[in-house]
Amino acid sequence: MAKTITEINEKIRKGRAVVVTAEEVIDIAREKGVRKAAEEIDVVTTGTFSPMCGSGAFLNIGHSKPRIKLGGGKVYLNDVPVYTGIAAVDVFIGATALPDDDPRNKFYPGEFNYGGGYVMQELVSGKDIRLTAAAFGTDCYPRKKLETLINIKDINEAILFNVRNAYQNYNVAVNLSDKVRYTYMGVLKPNLGNANYCSAGQLSPLLNDPYYKTIGVGTRIFLGGGTGYVAWHGTQHSPTALRGDNGVPRQGAGTLAVIGDLKQMKPEWLVGTSMLGYGCTLTVGIGVPIPILSEEIFRYTTVSDAGIMAPIVDYSEAYPQREPDIVAEVSYAELRSGHIKVQGKDVPTSSLSSYPKAVEIASILKQRIEEGEFLLTEPVAPLPGVESGISFKPLKERPIS
């Protein structure tokens, strides 16, 4: 039955491609059987909508008259500091950047109501952004101060470049201590008061292609409402993570670095986000199409929440102290039931990743493919797989002298 991406694209162009979401495919495979369904279906679309701190954007502001060298200077967008250690008028805004005068956790837990993620969302929504800059002045860039409004439609480039998104599986966070913990996994109530998880599970891109057989460098994707590409494997990519019999990682494993034109994106798919007591970030919408090139690739897309396990980790002690201890393992089907049993206790569950939005992304991508607007790409290089031996290394500290 082997198909090629060229053949699938031909069908997409003719409006004849059979496209289903990673949620729909589960029942279809159950009803028709894997072999028959694999022959009929051309593309399975995935989606995820989750806080992703490894997000940011490069902006080329344009040259003022007289010129100013922002590179190496200090630049703020709506009072949020941006990175300037690159070319004269390029800056990088990171999702977790905070205004200098944000009290952080001085008033614990800090609220982190504004930061880089929010600036990015406002920029995408077409709002004017306040730029203030101080530079040292050179012969060719004499200006030392700049205060101006900028707008995404006027600046030269706005490139979203996220170094770590779309984590293939993730920890389930609990708190075994007797006081509240404010974490990047949300507010964790004491004594196993709740369990927070963060994955689209059966809809999540890399959980539907666990061995990266179709997703690679150059894969065209839905990114923040627009079109983007997989740029590289993401930071902390760890293909050698523990896997189940179905090949699906049982802990955080692969990640994606993604790139796209921020100018085409939409504020409903790039959402400024605040984690109480932890910081500010950006919630990113990503959808990846999986071409059904073989029965094996198809079988992976039929994974359901019941077949995806995640480790429960204590964020009061084990996580901060980098201890490897796992409290227990649990499936996403159990997590989505609203309650799990941990150490004999009934623990209510909450998600930080929005399942309804993941469904929406997979459906939008499906529609774009069905309407012939979105063609699939052949990866130009694979992501490092299990055979690469790459794993996520801890920092080994060494004394400086």
Place this chain on the structure above:
Amino acid sequence: MNVSRRIVLHFPPNMTGQPVVCRLVKDFGLTFNIIRASVSPGQEGLLVLELSGERKNYDKGIKYLTETGIEIQSLSQDVVRDEVKCTHCGACITICPTEAFVLEPKTRKVLFDHHRCVVCGLCVKACPPRAMILYF
């Protein structure tokens, strides 16, 4: 005409032993829903009620409460959800002490049951996209 208002009652210490709410029902035909209560004998008490009934009975009930020496405040605080900002992630579900957030099983959307909300405000800061707003 019927009215339904959320009110906050502050009981002086000497009043906490009296069946005040019971009289609102019996004498004035009003119905009530207790939103929050903190009443200990001999101490100052607090009761947040949603009080409903016919307009003239409601006014009589309020007059009665005032005469007993209870201090009445209208509950001007309210928690509402910004439907545009909410991403339906579900982070609020386990934070809310009164289970005012419920997952709709089929769509997995988070439903906010305003009637269960006791305006404690815990969800406001725990909401990642800051979609819950406390109004004064």
